[in-house]
Amino acid sequence: MTRARRHEAGWLGRTRRLLRARARCRRLRAPDGGALSTRLFVAFLLLSLAVVVVIVGPVVAVSEADLSRQLAVQAARAGQATEALLDARLAETAALVELMAERPTLRGHVAAGRSKELGPYLDTLRVGARLDGVVVRDALGSVVARSPAGAVEPQRVATGAGPAVAVRRGAARPGVVLGAASRLGREGPAVGNVHGWVEMDDAFLAALAAATGVSYALYLDGRPVAALETGLPPDLDDRAGRVTLPAGERHVRPVPIHAVGGERLTAVLLLPTDAIVAARRHVLRVVGASAAAVMVLATALAYLMAGSVTAPLRALVRAAERMGRGDLTQPLDVRSDVREVDRLSAAFEAMRQRLDRAHGELRHAKRWSEGLVASLPEGIVTVDAAGRITSFSAGAERILGWRAGDAIGRSWPAVLGVDPGDEDEPAAFVHARPGSVARRTAVDRRGRPLALAISTGAVAPLDRTGREQVYVVRDVTEEERAMRQREHLLANLSHELRTPLSSLRAGAEILTGAPAAADVSELARSMLVSVRRLAELVDNLLGSAGLQAGRFSVRPRRTDLETVIEEVVLEMAPVLAARSQWLDVRARAPVPDVLADPRRIAQVLVNLVSNASRFSPPGRPIVVRLRAAAEMVRVEVVDEGPGVSDEARPGLFVPFAQGGSSRTGGVGLGLSIVKAIVERHGGTVGAYDRPGGGARFTFTLRRCPE
Numbered sequence: 001m002t003r004a005r006r007h008e009a010g011w012l013g014r015t016r017r018l019l020r021a022r023a024r025c026r027r028l029r030a031p032d033g034g035a036l037s038t039r040l041f042v043a044f045l046l047l048s049l050a051v052v053v054v055i056v057g058p059v060v061a062v063s064e065a066d067l068s069r070q071l072a073v074q075a076a077r078a079g080q081a082t083e084a085l086l087d088a089r090l091a092e093t094a095a096l097v098e099l100m101a102e103r104p105t106l107r108g109h110v111a112a113g114r115s116k117e118l119g120p121y122l123d124t125l126r127v128g129a130r131l132d133g134v135v136v137r138d139a140l141g142s143v144v145a146r147s148p149a150g151a152v153e154p155q156r157v158a159t160g161a162g163p164a165v166a167v168r169r170g171a172a173r174p175g176v177v178l179g180a181a182s183r184l185g186r187e188g189p190a191v192g193n194v195h196g197w198v199e200m201d202d203a204f205l206a207a208l209a210a211a212t213g214v215s216y217a218l219y220l221d222g223r224p225v226a227a228l229e230t231g232l233p234p235d236l237d238d239r240a241g242r243v244t245l246p247a248g249e250r251h252v253r254p255v256p257i258h259a260v261g262g263e264r265l266t267a268v269l270l271l272p273t274d275a276i277v278a279a280r281r282h283v284l285r286v287v288g289a290s291a292a293a294v295m296v297l298a299t300a301l302a303y304l305m306a307g308s309v310t311a312p313l314r315a316l317v318r319a320a321e322r323m324g325r326g327d328l329t330q331p332l333d334v335r336s337d338v339r340e341v342d343r344l345s346a347a348f349e350a351m352r353q354r355l356d357r358a359h360g361e362l363r364h365a366k367r368w369s370e371g372l373v374a375s376l377p378e379g380i381v382t383v384d385a386a387g388r389i390t391s392f393s394a395g396a397e398r399i400l401g402w403r404a405g406d407a408i409g410r411s412w413p414a415v416l417g418v419d420p421g422d423e424d425e426p427a428a429f430v431h432a433r434p435g436s437v438a439r440r441t442a443v444d445r446r447g448r449p450l451a452l453a454i455s456t457g458a459v460a461p462l463d464r465t466g467r468e469q470v471y472v473v474r475d476v477t478e479e480e481r482a483m484r485q486r487e488h489l490l491a492n493l494s495h496e497l498r499t500p501l502s503s504l505r506a507g508a509e510i511l512t513g514a515p516a517a518a519d520v521s522e523l524a525r526s527m528l529v530s531v532r533r534l535a536e537l538v539d540n541l542l543g544s545a546g547l548q549a550g551r552f553s554v555r556p557r558r559t560d561l562e563t564v565i566e567e568v569v570l571e572m573a574p575v576l577a578a579r580s581q582w583l584d585v586r587a588r589a590p591v592p593d594v595l596a597d598p599r600r601i602a603q604v605l606v607n608l609v610s611n612a613s614r615f616s617p618p619g620r621p622i623v624v625r626l627r628a629a630a631e632m633v634r635v636e637v638v639d640e641g642p643g644v645s646d647e648a649r650p651g652l653f654v655p656f657a658q659g660g661s662s663r664t665g666g667v668g669l670g671l672s673i674v675k676a677i678v679e680r681h682g683g684t685v686g687a688y689d690r691p692g693g694g695a696r697f698t699f700t701l702r703r704c705p706e
């Protein structure tokens with residue numbers, strides 16, 4: 001952590017300690033009253049003004065920008081100075097090589113081939129000229145002397161192309177030199193050349209740094225070949241700006257140097273930023289200290305202003321806590337010099353009075369509702385998601401024989417006496433659909449069997465966690481017993497009537513076919529129609545009794561539907577002839593076989609045709625249409641009667657309903673039997689108005705697989 005940050009952290013720590021001391025003491029109070037909103041506004045305004053005046057953020061940004069600008073300016077100046085120094089050093093090297101080449105002694109030694117005298121003389125000249133290497137070649141280009149021994153000039157210098165920055169390869173580490181070449185002597189025949197250079201090594205960079213005050217690194221094709229600092233990254237010549245290095249933070253500025261052969265030679269300037277950063281940190285420390293001081297002052301002012309409302313607000317909190325615990329009898333009288341607090345106190349007192357009145361009304365309503373529930377003959381039970389009883393009314397106690405204290409917490413199916421080994425029944429009890437009504441057999445606590453009608457609902461509990469099921473339980477044991485007796489009576493009565501009706505029907509058919517007087521034949525036909533209608537009524541009564549008793553069944557098999565319709569046509573002919581009606585059977589295509597019980601489907605058709613005959617006017621046909629679909633066969637019975645009104649449609653297929661009218665006779669069982677038979681075949685029934693007048697009754701049957 002920097003010193004500036006440590007300084008800021010110290011201020012923040014002292015601020016926190018001051019706030020904690022204020023929270024413990026709570027001794028600050030405002031001298032006079034005023035509006036709470038005004039006081040808070042002034043406090044926040046002071047705090048905002050302090051933050052704006054201090055301008056911590058802009059100061060930091062300005063200092064950062066100023067630091068970057070100063071570093072960029074220094075780097076630009078250092079770069080210009082470096083380029084000038086390099087150019088000057090290169091020109092100086094060229095001048096020194098040229099002066100060395102003009103020495104007559106050197107020319108004489110080379111021309112006379114005095115190699116022994118040439119070596120020491122060349123060393124003396126090189127040291128005096130402050131060159132790192134000199135090579136002398138004769139007119140044929142052969143090396144005649146080197147200084148120091150073993151020195152090899154770079155290719156660029158060896159060619160004598162003039163002063164240049166050259167790269168020397170072949171050694172373990174590439175080198176970079178400032179080199180030049182010059183002709184030995186200006187006059188006379190050419191006897192050779194002098195090649196001299198200065199190594200751009202660490203010593204060279206140190207000399208540059210001494211002249212410019214900037215640290216250097218020399219990069220060749222992205223790799224350092226000389227540097228005054230260690231631990232430099234390989235790609236530093238591609239960067240610019242502030243970089244953190246092992247030696248500290250530096251501002252980096254690459255200065256490209258043209259070299260031979262396409263090599264990328266770059267002198268990287270490394271400007272130390274310590275002084276500028278230290279100055280910036282000092283500014284930040286001052287700014288941070290000022291900001292902390294202003295924040296402490298603003299906080300103290302805010303607490304000073306809020307202190308005047310703290311005491312009455314604490315009194316209001318205590319009063320609210322009493323109200324939360326249910327104590328609504330103690331009046332609330334809190335005085336304050338803040339208008340808003342006085343108004344809040346008055347509002348609390350008015351709310352306390354209203355809550356006290358509402359609480360009394362709720363207690364009265366609760367006693368009334370508990371008395372109402374207790375007086376109901378039905379039992380009311382609530383069950384949670386796990387199937388456990390959460391409430392048990394007095395009516396439930398009377399019906400099931402359980403006390404509420406014993407039943408609450410127990411499993412609802414167990415209280416009803418449902419076998420726990422039955423996997424379906426408990427789930428059906430606990431997860432019944434809300435709004436459904438079901439009749440179930442149960443056992444009370446004394447082991448007495450009960451027949452119950454259970455209505456299901458759902459309610460959100462007081463704790464608002466999940467939902468609870470509500471069951472309204474009604475004892476229908478006596479109703480079930482009376483219903484079974486009625487069904488038994490109807491079944492026996494219908495069964496007893498079938499035998500004499502069969503005899504009467506056979507006799508009427510014989511009389512109808514026998515030669516007799518016209519009035520006798522007419523009487524026989526009338527008797528046959530009546531017997532058939534009575535037989536239809538008996539069949540419907542037997543079917544209704546079977547449905548109620550659960551003994552109604554169908555036995556589907558492959559059936560030719562057209563054959564069944566032909567039998568119905570023959571059976572209904574006398575009934576239709578009595579009203580001058582007839583059946584018009586229409587099939588658009590060959591009708592496939594269906595999966596049906598022929599006897600039951602014949603009963604469906606007889607009921608629909610008989611119903612259509614009663615409502616159709618005399619002398620009009622009754623149309624039976626057959627239509628085959630992909631998986632079903634649709635049968636339609638169409639009449640020309642008054643149609644089906646919207647009021648009558650919902651009760652058409654309900655037992656003992658007569659479509660809203662009783663003018664045509666009947667007890668209203670035929671269509672309910674039709675619906676039961678078709679649905680047990682897996683089909684559907686429907687009733688619709690016919691365009692142009694009349695009704696259209698439809699039912700569907702499943703096709704047999706091919």
